[in-house]
Amino acid sequence: MSEIPYTIPYYKGDAFNCPHCGAYAKQEWSDHWNGDNVHISGLNTTQCYNCKSYSIWWSTKLIYPEITSISPASIDLPTDVREDYEEAAQIAQKSPRSAAALLRLAMQKLCVHLGGTGNNLNKDIAELVKNGLPVKVQQMLDTVRVIGNHSVHAGEINLNDNPQTAETLFRLVNKIAKEMISDPKELEAIYSGLPETDIEQINKRDSK
Numbered sequence: 001m002s003e004i005p006y007t008i009p010y011y012k013g014d015a016f017n018c019p020h021c022g023a024y025a026k027q028e029w030s031d032h033w034n035g036d037n038v039h040i041s042g043l044n045t046t047q048c049y050n051c052k053s054y055s056i057w058w059s060t061k062l063i064y065p066e067i068t069s070i071s072p073a074s075i076d077l078p079t080d081v082r083e084d085y086e087e088a089a090q091i092a093q094k095s096p097r098s099a100a101a102l103l104r105l106a107m108q109k110l111c112v113h114l115g116g117t118g119n120n121l122n123k124d125i126a127e128l129v130k131n132g133l134p135v136k137v138q139q140m141l142d143t144v145r146v147i148g149n150h151s152v153h154a155g156e157i158n159l160n161d162n163p164q165t166a167e168t169l170f171r172l173v174n175k176i177a178k179e180m181i182s183d184p185k186e187l188e189a190i191y192s193g194l195p196e197t198d199i200e201q202i203n204k205r206d207s208k
Contacts, residue, residue, distance in 0.1 A: 008070070008092065008167040009046075011060040016164075019065050021051035062093055070170045074177035076185065078113050081106045085173055096159035096166035097151040103169045104148020107141060110173075114180060121145050137179050140172045 007016040007024060015026045027046040033039050044057040056064040070089035073082045084106035088099040108121045115131065116124030125133070125141050133141075147169060151159050159166050191199075
């Protein structure tokens with residue numbers, strides 16, 4: 001079964017994962033007026049078509065309920081990388097730019113675990129490519145690197161207007177963990193479960 005991606009709530013979004021019930025559902029947006037029938041600029045509410053609950057937005061930001069519903073970090077991420085991921089998840093709604101910068105730092109640490117130096121993320125990725133890094137993993141690493149780097153430079157990528165871009169970075173980090181850590185670990189466990197005589201025969205074959 002294919003994974004259903006989590007879509008972070010975003011301003012004026014037609015549909016996203018509800019911060020109340022968690023379901024991906026259509027959202028009904030409403031403006032508001034005060035008792036004098038004067039429009040309250042910046043105040044909006046959304047109602048979830050699934051659970052019928054209301055969420056409150058002020059000046060493009062979700063202020064109620066507070067959410068941290070980013071997909072959980074892969075259990076196979078190294079501890080120091082997972083800590084950055086989880087910290088980024090806690091602030092993703094309030095500051096997507098800060099979350100993106102933290103995820104870039106997480107990638108720099110992950111590259112160390114994959115054989116890089118940790119001194120320069122771009123150079124680490126290039127070195128990993130020379131050592132056989134799959135192209136799709138290189139593309140995922142570079143996406144997190146570039147967006148995370150641009151998030152700390154004003155005017156290049158405005159993640160505060162596009163929080164779903166930050167959410168995409170979380171998915172990429174978990175996908176990289178799956179490709180480079182989880183899948184190889186699972187395959188190694190399956191292979192090591194083969195009869196010892198068969199493994200010996202394979203080793204003899206490959207040593208010729």
